[in-house]
Amino acid sequence: MSGFAREPSPAVVQQAIAWMVRLQSGSASPTAWDECLRWREAAPEHALAWERLQGIQGRFASMPPVPAALAQQTMDAARKHMGRRKAMGLLAVAMGTGCTALLLRQPWSDSALLADLRTGVGEVRRVVLADGSVLLMDTATAVDLRFDENERRLVLLKGRIALSSGTDAGAQHYRPLMVQTTHGRVRALGTRFQTHLQEDGTRVQVQSDAVELRPHGSAEVRVLRQGQQAWFDTSQVYELQDSDGDGDAWTDGVLVARSMPLSVFVAQLGRYRFGHLACDERVAQLRISGVFSLKDTERSLDLLQKTWPIELRRRTRYWVTLMPRG
Template sequence: MPPADYAILQEAAEWFAVLRGDDAGPADQQAWERWHASSPAHRAAWRRVEAVSAEFRQVPAEPARQALDAAGPRQSDAARRSLVKGLLALCLTAGTGGAALLRRDTRSWVASLHAGERTPVGTIRQLALADGSQLWLNTATALDIDYSDTLRRIALHGGEIYLASARDSRQPARPLVVDTVHGRLRALGTRFSVQPQGDATLLAVYEGSVEVAPRDGGVQRIVPAGQQVRFGDGFIGEPYAADPNGAAWIEYRLQPEQMRLDDFLAQLSRYRRGHLGCAPEVAHLRLVGSYPLADTDRILAALEATLPVRIHRLHDWWVTVEAQLPQSK
């Protein structure tokens, strides 16, 4: 995040704390209004802070799905779209939660509400599939599993999966595919991870190979082990080396190897509710180690103990990693 954007976002969070403090008065309200009106960037930052705060008042997934079902096919499309927009506003979460959902189209978001398999923020699950394949769901993941007589299909609506494919016992063997909003992946005896990321999907192959077929055309490509690639509507990027520790999350840990602090915190933020930011002046610091995901607060404490940083908690749901304050002489 550019330093200017980070500073404005922090200002917005500080204003949020001031206005909700017990001693907030008319002068504070007027000062905030001047700040808010002075720049579109201020207003955008304020909306972001309000969205993160709304996480703690969010509608649980089951009532949200029931409300969506209540709209029913007999209601007008306009009414259904209105309900979806309302649910989006109520279900905002941080990181790969609500922000990622808002970046996806409404159809994908609705599909995730109805998904047969889901994980909440901070939860990792392992599933044994009917054909012997093993499937891991990372934090905040939603998908459907559809095995038919001719196809083994996983529809990934959001989040991230790791799939260790098994040979199909049926003859002829049914293809094993993973569909995302950006295209289809066909497993060719393999272990791989898939993560939709805004306007593209990231594929990392750890064993075997995977065939990539982008949605809306584009040349298909087979990605071998040790490579990863981003693909989207009609395109496939150039493959590059996959991080060998990129799938450490299936063992409930993050394992950075000379990873920048801001990149590490972006990964860690996926396992927490609320905002987890990184001050620009410490973003370049490098990490090596293994960090169990069972307690993200302990990870932050470990960073504070081993790096020249401090953990600044403006709210329970707004945490930033900043440079240590200079020690007084």
Template sequence: MAAQHDTVILPGGRVISRATADAAADWLTLLMSGEAGAEQHRQWGQWRQAHADHEAAWQHVESVTGRMKSLGPHPAYTALSAYGAKGRPASAARRRAVQVLLWGGLATGTGLLASRTGTWQASLADCRSATGEQRRFALEDGTQLLLNTGSAVNLRFDARERRILLVEGEIMVTTRHEPGVPTDPRPLWVETAEGSIRSLGTRFTVRQHPAHTGVAVLDSAVEIAAWGAPGQARVLHAGEQTQFSREAIDAPGPADEQTAAWTRGQLLADELRLGDFLAELDRYRPGIVRVDPQIADLRLSGVFPLADTDRILATLPSVLPVRVQWRTRYWVTVVPA
């Protein structure tokens, strides 16, 4: 069995080995190079048929490259084509570039391989928001979707079911319940790197953390199932929150105000460590926010409007013995006063 850090999680939750992902990237590099002959195409077909994981990996490759190609001169597809052409950079660099474009936005055993500038997968998502931005989407079934800062989702709706794939970030889902309007009979799931959340007619938030998923239910209930423990589903009711990994779901606890404060455009702190407060604030700002370890354990409380993060930083010296250093608009460090 592959080590935990040697796996890749495809959209939908299928786990493949890193070796299979790398092999798919190598085949794409070869096929796009124009150097593959009839024998290479035959071997590629044999590889796809040798194992179901190989075909699943290749289907993901075709999904990514197809969506990039449809965007025409989008930089992702331009780069992918360039690194696959004759006379281009050496194979090692070419291979690495293709791997990043294909797999850089997916989850691994050690968490999402995402960056502050976003991933190619996020940039191609059906619904997405930029850093510091919140966006609302009305889906075809009447579901309302609110994306928090730096978030991205893909939608997989068909005649049988509705699936919202959380690529990165945080969302609030509100299903439609109007008097006289029939309820959509298709089940609705939100899927993350760790598992799935089935809506039971509700309003709830889901956040993708580096190695776990957080869920809070505001109305009604949801049912959570971890990918690695499908027989251990847990129902979460209104006013409860929990987190889960691929193997286990934590016992639920009461949902705190801080969890849903972002849906009102607020950052709420209740005796919160300064280090944790600034890490959360950092999600809503382009650039970097750092704190001196000497003051990271200071505590603060308050309700802060996320519409003006500069103002939040400027307020800190009035409530704590700290000083804010601005190297640039995008590089801020909080140090002792």
């Protein structure tokens, strides 16, 4: 890119925000990644808007680690004192685009981008909450906190968490601890459990003690105990086989595969890296076993290629397909 790009217009900033939300949604197609790259390359103004929004230093063609630490710290600090809408104004000022009004018109109040707590792609974060509970947040996860004098509620907006309930020693009286998703509520009964929000339901696994499940649209209440797991939507709870003990391996930064179909392995590993990761249907049912790093997905892919009859076909650094070898 030669010369200097002019300051991005509000319209261009709006486009950059739309691309960021789309690519971080978890459902972006490979075509969407190509389209975004073409949009960024179409004009220096586009590249500058994207670079500023993501907080990237360096060449605009690099796919970004998001969200940027500087933008996240700015918004975190602002939101503690001013709330979400004013925090978006601060972000606009930090970008130097004069697009505060544009950003404030966006429906960010319901967006995971402005959650109380969030992680980027490939990031796992540990948070000790005010009541002493310990929260582990998986990759690309967003959580809102709703603690008051009557309850301790975590609203899981996106992703997966593991929660160990605290004693809440400073409270004047008992406050139930629960995780809420779009599908229902998971109430802790002095326990450690994980909750994974998926598009069509919520999956819960219990590592110790018990939890109580209650779908939003049903009077059904189901108790899960240590070693059990279940999946529920807004209408009912569905029993699943007891967990195999590897369900929380992600909290240690590893993926444990036990005769796992390659298609499932790729889907899980792909959550921890940017871009498109897929496998050819000819090797989709190849069974994979082993322990793989989630912190270094490139090393995991390299190990996969060396151990099984597959090879990596790279269209770009961020577009990888696993193919039959030979």
